[in-house]
Amino acid sequence: METGPVRLAAVLIAIAVLSGLVDYPAPRQPVRMGEYRVLAGDFHVHMFPLDAATLSPWDVVVEARRRGLDVIALTGHNHTWTARIGRWFSQMTGGPMVLIGEEVITPPYDMIAVGLTRTVRWQRSAAATAAEIHRQGGVAIAAHPLRGYWPAYDEAMPVIDGAEVLHPMAFVAPEFAAELREFYERRELTAVGSSDFHANAYPGFSRTHVFVREVTEQAVLDALRTHQTVTVDRDGTAYGNAHLIRLAEANGGLARSGIVENGGMWSSLSRYAALAGMIVAVLFGLFRPHRYHRVDGRGAAG
Amino acid sequence: MLSSLSPEIQIMLRPKRTLLELNKLPLEDGRWLLWRRPLFVLLILCCSFSLMTSGRLSLHLVASTAIYWSFLPLVQILGLIAVERGHLKAGTIDRFFMGHGPTLLLVTAFAAWTSSTAGIVLSPASVDFWALTAAAMLLWSCWIDYRFFNSFRKLAIQRAISWTLFSVIFMGSWLWNEIAWRLGL
Secondary structure, three states: OOHHHHHHHHHHHHHHHHHHHHOOOOOOOOEEEOOEEEEEEEEEEOOOOOOOOOOOHHHHHHHHHHOOOOEEEEEEEOOOHHHHHHHHHHHHHOOOEEEEEEEEEOOOOEEEEEOOOOOOOOOOOHHHHHHHHHHOOOEEEEOOOOHHHHHHHOOOOOOOOEEEEEOHHHHOOHHHHHHHHHHHOOOOOEEEEOOOEOOOOOOOOOOEEEEEOOOOHHHHHHHHHOOOEEEEOOOOOEEEOHHHHHHHHHOOOOOOOOOOOOOOHHHHHHHHHHHHHHHHHHHHOOOOOOOOOOOOOOOOOO | OHHHOOHHHHHHHOHHHHHHHHHHOOOOOOHHHHHHHHHHHHHHHHHHHHHHHHOOOOHHHHHHHHHHOOHHHHHHHHHHHHHHOOOOOHHHHHHHHHHHHHHHHHHHHHHHHHOOOOOOOOOHHHHHHHHHHHHHHHHHHHHHHHHHHOOHHHHHHHHHHHHHHHHHHHHHHHHHHHHHHHHOO
8 A cells, every 4th residue: 555645545534534523413402383393394305226316215314313304205216115214214213203205206297295105106197196195195295396397287286285395496596496486376385395305405405394283294294285384495585384484483483495504614624624535545546556656658666 | 746646547647558557567366456446436435425415524424325335336346247257356356446537536526516505506507517527537437448448348348237237226216217208118
């Protein structure tokens, strides 16, 4: 091994690991407003494998807890088996409430199903998919309903329960935010903020505040069905139940979506030290072939 | 100056020449060679995942993701086994993984961007940028591996196996959805 780069990379990585431990957030305290418990939720979270996501179900659960989420829906693309693993892990380790979900993906539309007992087939119209979700006692949410998806949702508008009015796409361009708002305002829908986590835009980056009287899965599903949610944009604009918005404002407000919360000085140090260590390791190498020292046209030196 | 850089970078910059130099040396052997560079690739990849997700280096995230993302170097080794028809040496694996310079730089750069406040959500323009960059890096790695194998046929076999397995495991749901929709299944 080349000792210089190895030592430097090791020191930088050690600094990164240690400083990353310092900013670990304190456990989230229960939030009560009036007669309600207010749960921070994210109902659109993907997992490895199959979903083009980086984290396994158990790692997603750990990250969701770290991000202060009380309830998440694990939503595989057209499957539910990874969600079941995440739910089992969370129940074993005392993590956030995990609802079995699915993102039903089709070329004309995508739909989030929350509170399923079995996988919903994707080879249907949006209306038929929503009906199947309801037959299972679940909640149907239009996933990132940008303009291109609207024709497929025309028939389903009377039957879907909610819409993602705050999705990371809303923070990327004002026209996308406007399209999501326009869809949400078509009729009274449950306001949902979701991260659609795959690799970045961490779980809870965009979140839904769910107002329940008891902390149970059924209470959460009922709240999603009956529009007992609020989601708050990064500029403070709140979407959702008007009464609950006023209640929240009178009780100190709710956390906003789209605001990057990656810790303070120590997390920044961790990030920079990690990147520096990785660059040193890649540029200068941790291993050299035996007796291979030079590429200078004169061949390897012993 | 070049000689102080890693074999990964030297192969990136001068693949034909560097591989010729390496081929003059006896092929090393030893069990450690089976794992050291695949583990190095895995380490960089999983550090990137930790940064992308949490904006910091988390030992838990790096260690945990390393377990299930070990499928990535494994599918590449499977491709190598198919090329070498079962007669794969540890030193060959070690030299093959020296060609991962473009991949390592790409994931490091992507982690740096997406762990920043500006890059945490990818705009359409940045998606296009990163897609083009990834395509360029993939082509570059194909060129490096073509020089490694000195055979288009061997490169095609290794890529067919490793890329197919990777795609199925990483994004099989979406892939199947697209294929089935277009075939009317």
